[in-house]
Amino acid sequence: MVSKEEMLQLCNQWSKNTLMETLDIEYIDAGEDFLKAQMPVNSRVHQPMGLLHGGATVALAESVGSAASLMFINPEKQEVRGIEISANHVRSKREGVVYCTAKILHKGASIHLWEIKIVDEQDRLISLCKLTNMILSRRQ
Template identity: 85%
Template sequence: MIFERDKVLQLCNDWSKNTLMQTLEIEYIDAGEGFLTAKMPVNSRVHQPMGLLHGGATVALAESVGSAASLMFINTEKQEVRGIEISANHLRSKRDGIVYCTAKIIHQGRSIHLWEIKIMDEKDRLISLCKLTNMILPRR
């Protein structure tokens, strides 16, 4: 895909309809050469029982953004993306507000993309650091 910021954001937000991304209220807000950023509200919908941002919701955000970011590098009519491995280190808790998630490409191969994904709060503090590996497959 040839990079066009507005088209990338529109595609990502359109593809999120009726999916987990819509349920989590993830909104793609910025894109550039080699990165994609989204935001997600932190509220009771994404809390664990102690009232904190659930690690699973954080990982779902990271994988959603990292997988969508791979769309910038493929021909979506001929190829598709599959997340095959994700790791996450949760470093700070969060009860409310918004988190921002940015995926930055580390390695862009023909069949494997590796992403570093940072989830930050409104004060630019690191909440979680993730790494995602995507496999690029022929479209079925």
């Protein structure tokens, strides 16, 4: 198993030249059953009314939940695919930072189920998401 520091370095490195880099997502903490990232809220992730776009929120959630599944697989032999995500947006956000934490609910051999909470700087819930990942054998 990789260390916390190695996991964060790996996730941040894999984000180069991807949607995660475009959204300025940074992985900041990891543990046995969770992965945490942050994303700035500014005009780059706003919808036309000047609020955090729900699609950006879901992209953050899926990015963190999918990366979190890497903690439980052998990336040389397996791959992660998000197959279902749902989101409830309960609070709006105009500026600042949101924090996203994915916690494992079910860790099977072929399916991982994640609960993903997105909160603001005061730990107020912005969105609650659920992500299902399928674990596949890596194709040669």
